[in-house]
Amino acid sequence: MGYHLAGFDVTGVDKDPQPRYPFTFIQAEAVEFIREHGAEFDFIHASPPCQHDSECQRIQGNTHPDLIAPTRAALEVTGRPWVMENVRGAVRKLHAPVMLCATMFGLANYRHRFFETGGGFTLVQPAHAVHTVPQAKMGRPVPPGHYGQFVGNFSGVPLARQVLRVPWMNRDGIRECIPPAYTEHIGQAALTFLDTIRLGVAA
Secondary structure, three states, X not given: OHHHHHOOOOEEEEOOOOOOOOOXXXXXXXXXXXXXXXXXXXXXXXXXXXXXXXXXXXXXXXXXXXXXXXXXXXXXXXXXXXXXXXXXXXXXXXXXXXXXXXXXXXXXXXXXXXXXEEOOOOOXXXXXXXXXXXXXXXXXXXXXXXXXXXXXXXXXHHHHHHHHOOOOOOHHHHHHOOOHHHHHHHHHHHHHHHHHHHHHHHO
16 A cells, blocks of 8 residues: 555555455465566565564464565566565564664554665665653553554454554454555655666666
8 A cells, every 4th residue: 555655556466365455466476476577567565474583473383484585586586676574573584674663654653664675776764763652562452642562363453443544454464564654655765766767777
């Protein structure tokens, strides 16, 4: 949604059906799709499954595939600018990621997501204000004057939709989502980068 708001024509790819997805959708294995079709797009955003590096999943003892390196390899051969997103637990595997926090975009939340860039595209790290508002415990109801942690089997889906500006999402989508404000910010930077490339080619 954020890339759409920034001005992109968006195509989404996932191995599972996504009936709530509002844009063009292709059901396919994403890494393989990038290898075969990535060069056909102006800009690529990839979000390898975060469960392998998620604190919640480690606590539960669940195991998930680690697709960060294969995703990067696929992105690098496209020749296109790209961004790859993941959670804090994956930072050690990301190359010089930029961190985005909901507070940077005026959202009442502390959701941190980390973005590695490539294909010539870079992001500037925004200033990050100190967290001063208390945060509700993970998955618990949000007391007055607190920010919510909308992860796991959390309560308060209507509040999460409002706070993260994702009114179409259900609980499953919300707990894993990147708020559209983040990708709108990235999308605006990507369009500026693409315009610079086009001007350079035209010159």
